[in-house]
Amino acid sequence: MQRLRETGASKAGRGCLVLFALLWTAFSVFWTWAAWRGGGGLSALFGVPFIAIGVALLVGAFWRTIAGVRIGRPKLSVSKDVLRLGEIFFARYHQSFRLPVDILESKVELVFRETAVYRRGSDTYTEVHEEALDFFESPTGHFDVGQTTQSDGNLMIPANAMHTFAGTNNKLQWFLRVTVNAQGWPDIKDEFELTVLAEGN
Amino acid sequence: MADVEFALNFLPPGTSSQVPVYLPGESISGSIQITPQDALKCRHLYTRLCWHTEGRGDTDKQVIAEQDLHQGELRAGVPFYSRFQFRLPSQPWSYSGHYVNIIWEVEVVIDLAMTRDPREGLRFILAPSARQ
Numbered sequence: 001m002q003r004l005r006e007t008g009a010s011k012a013g014r015g016c017l018v019l020f021a022l023l024w025t026a027f028s029v030f031w032t033w034a035a036w037r038g039g040g041g042l043s044a045l046f047g048v049p050f051i052a053i054g055v056a057l058l059v060g061a062f063w064r065t066i067a068g069v070r071i072g073r074p075k076l077s078v079s080k081d082v083l084r085l086g087e088i089f090f091a092r093y094h095q096s097f098r099l100p101v102d103i104l105e106s107k108v109e110l111v112f113r114e115t116a117v118y119r120r121g122s123d124t125y126t127e128v129h130e131e132a133l134d135f136f137e138s139p140t141g142h143f144d145v146g147q148t149t150q151s152d153g154n155l156m157i158p159a160n161a162m163h164t165f166a167g168t169n170n171k172l173q174w175f176l177r178v179t180v181n182a183q184g185w186p187d188i189k190d191e192f193e194l195t196v197l198a199e200g201n
Numbered sequence: 202m203a204d205v206e207f208a209l210n211f212l213p214p215g216t217s218s219q220v221p222v223y224l225p226g227e228s229i230s231g232s233i234q235i236t237p238q239d240a241l242k243c244r245h246l247y248t249r250l251c252w253h254t255e256g257r258g259d260t261d262k263q264v265i266a267e268q269d270l271h272q273g274e275l276r277a278g279v280p281f282y283s284r285f286q287f288r289l290p291s292q293p294w295s296y297s298g299h300y301v302n303i304i305w306e307v308e309v310v311i312d313l314a315m316t317r318d319p320r321e322g323l324r325f326i327l328a329p330s331a332r333q
Contacts, residue, residue, distance in 0.1 A: 163294065165292075200329060
């Protein structure tokens with residue numbers, strides 16, 4: 001079995017979000033403070049929503065870390081991480097819990113994703129379309145501190161699917177995505193990339 | 202842009218599909234006929250095997266192979282004939298998706314000085330038998 005690593009893209013994305021959120025929040029706080037010092041109470045109030053947005057962005061950027069206080073990072077292993085069309089492979093998912101938590105839904109999905117990046121002037125836009133083509137579910141219920149859960153299943157790359165493609169602006173990618181829905185918390189999603197070769201099984 | 206009439210065909214002619222389908226690794230061949238309205242001094246007459254993307258994203262393109270068929274004058278009203286042949290690679294396969302499409306074609310380009318190069322493309326599908 002081969003242990004999969006979380007995709008670098010999601011870590012890089014969170015890093016960019018942290019940087020942006022820090023800059024946004026810092027500027028908003030500074031502007032609000034300057035307005036309040038200038039005696040403009042109403043002007044200072046105008047800055048409060050911007051500070052709230054910055055805080056929300058920071059929470060979003062650190063969400064996986066915050067959620068990790070309760071739910072540890074998943075461990076995902078596969079029989080092969082370089083696959084062929086039509087191939088069946090085995091995946092094992094292992095999850096630990098650091099605080100008591102009620103898991104409402106937990107699953108491992110095989111996802112095929114199209115990503116298209118385009119530029120309009122100085123702005124860059126990204127469009128994403130994805131399909132979950134196969135999955136297996138993991139145990140749900142109440143888990144106490146230190147408890148772990150494990151599940152596994154066979155997943156199949158469809159024989160008539162498309163191989164991995166990585167252009168500069170356009171990508172076709174395969175992932176295993178772990179989704180954990182804990183009561184009272186937004187869904188936690190972790191992704192692990194696979195390579196599908198331009199070969200049949 | 203110079204006024205040029207292109208006629209590109211895959212060989213053998215008379216395929217049943219409007220867009221012919223080829224397997225990875227297969228050999229692809231065809232004929233080219235170019236008839237310029239005015240005399241042209243072409244620096245190169247290229248035929249290229251290439252793919253590009255279409256869809257929502259900015260274009261990605263790659264030229265897999267290139268043949269330089271002619272350098273010199275193309276006479277006004279006189280058809281120029283040639284043939285091309287390429288060995289297809291294993292990937293990427295042709296693809297038609299939600300936001301991304303991968304298009305294969307044989308492209309003919311007349312490289313002219315100081316003006317836009319006339320070009321014509323002939324599309325085909327590259328796919329293994331399981332996806333046809």
